[in-house]
Amino acid sequence: MTIRTQLTLSYIGIVLLVLFAMGLFLSSALRGVLSDRITDELEVQAALTREFLLVELPETDRFSHKLIDGLVDRLGETGKVRLTFIGKDGTVWGDTERDGVSLIEMNDHLSRPEVQKAIMHGYGMTERESATTQTEYRYFTLPIERDGESIGFCRVAMPMETINTALSNQRRMLLYATIAGSVLAIIFGILSTGAIVKPIRRLTQITQSIAAGETTSKVEVKSNNELGQLLKNFNLMTDRVQKQIDNISVENQRLESILNNMNEGVLLVNNASEMTYANPAAIDMLNLPAMYAGKALIEINRIPELQALLSESEQTSSVAFAEIRLANLQESESEVTIVPVAAKSGYVIVIHDVSHVRQLERIRADFVANVSHELRTPLTTIQGYAETLLSSESKKSKKRKDFIVKILNHSNRLSRLVSDLLELARLESGDVELKVAPCHFSTFYEQIMDVFEPVLEESELVLKWDIPDELPQVNVDRQLFMQVFVNLIDNAIKYTPDGGEIEISANIHPTNTESADELVVHIKDSGIGIPLESQSRVFERFYRVDTGRARKMGGTGLGLAIAKHILLRHNGRIWLESELGQGTVFYFALPVLPAD
Numbered sequence: 001m002t003i004r005t006q007l008t009l010s011y012i013g014i015v016l017l018v019l020f021a022m023g024l025f026l027s028s029a030l031r032g033v034l035s036d037r038i039t040d041e042l043e044v045q046a047a048l049t050r051e052f053l054l055v056e057l058p059e060t061d062r063f064s065h066k067l068i069d070g071l072v073d074r075l076g077e078t079g080k081v082r083l084t085f086i087g088k089d090g091t092v093w094g095d096t097e098r099d100g101v102s103l104i105e106m107n108d109h110l111s112r113p114e115v116q117k118a119i120m121h122g123y124g125m126t127e128r129e130s131a132t133t134q135t136e137y138r139y140f141t142l143p144i145e146r147d148g149e150s151i152g153f154c155r156v157a158m159p160m161e162t163i164n165t166a167l168s169n170q171r172r173m174l175l176y177a178t179i180a181g182s183v184l185a186i187i188f189g190i191l192s193t194g195a196i197v198k199p200i201r202r203l204t205q206i207t208q209s210i211a212a213g214e215t216t217s218k219v220e221v222k223s224n225n226e227l228g229q230l231l232k233n234f235n236l237m238t239d240r241v242q243k244q245i246d247n248i249s250v251e252n253q254r255l256e257s258i259l260n261n262m263n264e265g266v267l268l269v270n271n272a273s274e275m276t277y278a279n280p281a282a283i284d285m286l287n288l289p290a291m292y293a294g295k296a297l298i299e300i301n302r303i304p305e306l307q308a309l310l311s312e313s314e315q316t317s318s319v320a321f322a323e324i325r326l327a328n329l330q331e332s333e334s335e336v337t338i339v340p341v342a343a344k345s346g347y348v349i350v351i352h353d354v355s356h357v358r359q360l361e362r363i364r365a366d367f368v369a370n371v372s373h374e375l376r377t378p379l380t381t382i383q384g385y386a387e388t389l390l391s392s393e394s395k396k397s398k399k400r401k402d403f404i405v406k407i408l409n410h411s412n413r414l415s416r417l418v419s420d421l422l423e424l425a426r427l428e429s430g431d432v433e434l435k436v437a438p439c440h441f442s443t444f445y446e447q448i449m450d451v452f453e454p455v456l457e458e459s460e461l462v463l464k465w466d467i468p469d470e471l472p473q474v475n476v477d478r479q480l481f482m483q484v485f486v487n488l489i490d491n492a493i494k495y496t497p498d499g500g501e502i503e504i505s506a507n508i509h510p511t512n513t514e515s516a517d518e519l520v521v522h523i524k525d526s527g528i529g530i531p532l533e534s535q536s537r538v539f540e541r542f543y544r545v546d547t548g549r550a551r552k553m554g555g556t557g558l559g560l561a562i563a564k565h566i567l568l569r570h571n572g573r574i575w576l577e578s579e580l581g582q583g584t585v586f587y588f589a590l591p592v593l594p595a596d
Helices: 003-056 065-076 102-103 113-121 162-213 226-260 282-286 306-316 355-391 398-429 441-459 478-494 532-536 547-552 557-570
Strands: 083-088 092-094 124-129 138-148 149-159 263-269 275-276 319-327 332-340 347-353 436-439 461-467 474-477 501-509 518-525 573-579 582-591
Touching: 003 065, 003 138, 003 149, 003 162, 065 083, 065 092, 065 102, 083 113, 113 124, 113 138, 113 149, 138 306, 138 436, 149 162, 162 226, 263 282, 275 282, 282 347, 306 319, 306 332, 306 347, 332 355, 355 398, 398 557, 436 478, 441 461, 441 478, 474 478, 474 557, 478 518, 478 557, 478 582, 557 573, 557 582
Parallel strands: 461 501
Antiparallel strands: 083 092, 083 149, 124 138, 138 149, 263 275, 263 347, 319 332, 332 347, 436 474, 501 518, 518 582, 573 582
16 A cells, blocks of 8 residues: 555545544534523423413412313414423313313323422423323423412423424534535545655655665755755754764774673573673673573573572562572672663673672681680680689678679670670571471560569569460571560660560561561560661661660670571561650561461
């Protein structure tokens, strides 16, 4: 199909569509206008009839069918409507369609819809079939009152056949106008498209040569009209395209140089997980063959963790990150980031070798563990001698006794610090073997009260425990997890003034993923609160919000860090909410066990 045919058909189609839409709209609008006009005419006729009957009608007790029907028939001679006078009790006293006995035998009209609407609203309008004449009418009814008292109803009706005939005539006229407009549109469309298509064909020939690689081709401009301006702009566009091609070529060379000299591996895969690009670092890290392009990543380098991370990014359409041990390099640990490319055209995989960093972290952890172990022996000796001196019955001066007490207190604090350092090092290195078993958190209550009841009584603090037995079980190392409760409650006690309140509660929190729901525990205190700038650092080792207060109370600064790592070992998480002067709420969450 040529462009001329397409333009002609499109033009004709648009015109026909507009004419059709206008025809529908005008038909509906004129129908409404005509219908409203007929109703207005009925209303005027009813009002005039009511005024006439008010003058001519006798007193109510002197009504007679002969007298009133004569008045109604005389009024009906002047129009094409049906007139009816209905008494206030529903008796039909006069009707232009009935006379004599047939008029007298007409049934009670008080229940007619238009009469009921007139009683309620002051006028009534309905469309229905007449039970008397079996003809469909549009009725309009007005009440008639004399001296504030109702004497009946004046009803005017027009056959729907008359209304429908007028509407049919209107639609016929619109149809003739639409047909005439369509014929004119077709003739004009055929004539006008020829003048438009000729210069477009000339432009098409030039674009074909440009598509073949002749970017220096130019279009000859012979006019200054809109089409001439189009041809000028086309020539400008050709020049700019050539410049963009040159710039892109230079940029590609620059990017290729950067990627080839990066230490990080960069890999590009399409939506079918087929590799389309890999820089030299990625080829070395994943041991890719020379002909890797177009092959599936899982077929060449079978690393399940890498494939699972790619699947996660595909399912969530977001960035996926994980630390993966690459199988082809001995002891190689890498941070892998997968980023979806815009328009869902594939994924960029960035591989960063962190083996050296992890080795340094292990050395640091081993150093802390070794130093802590070496410190434990002299600390134990100091503690033992101090206890011996303190328990000796020999005479000592008070000052010497105070010194011994300080030695003992500081050695105890150092011992706790070393124990916490060892515990934290073991948790970070993963050397702690978890002895997990199903457990209800409500069973921790008695152990916690055994630990903290003396402290609570001394400081007059109230500990509210609100973890019901009905909550589901969690899988934890009971002995290790007791330390989480102890550290968090001890922290709350230290920073809550005497007479305050600590509340421990729990609830089930559904997750947005397919994983199990979480059991969330809240440990709320009425203490001094934590400043906003410190809230992100409270789980760091040795970080203290109030250094003087914490040291005075004997804290090591490792309790919250230990609690965090215990929860991480249990696939849990921990966070807080706090406001200065309003207290703090620590939350931790663990996945619940299935009901079966």
